[in-house]
Amino acid sequence: MTSEEFGRKLRAREVTSAQMTEECLQRIEADNPRLNAFILVMADEARQQARDDSLGEHKNPCVNGTSQLAE
Numbered sequence: 521m522t523s524e525e526f527g528r529k530l531r532a533r534e535v536t537s538a539q540m541t542e543e544c545l546q547r548i549e550a551d552n553p554r555l556n557a558f559i560l561v562m563a564d565e566a567r568q569q570a571r572d573d574s575l576g577e578h579k580n581p582c583v584n585g586t587s588q589l590a591e
Contacts, residue, residue, distance in 0.1 A: 536570075536574050537569075537570040537573040537574050538567065538570040538571055538574055540570070541566050541567055541569075541570035544566075545561070545563050545566065545567075548561055
């Protein structure tokens, strides 16, 4: 899914930040052994930030900024 599609789906409430975070983490886990693109994956922190975003707490501008990419 592109960032534009993600932003559209998030604004339309078709997906949550937590759902997209889990999808991304699963893809990283599946593909990183072959790609070696990530040195450190902070999965627990990413999940917490996604939960905070879903609650409207927006503690991290990266979580918020993701939904702004397609606007």
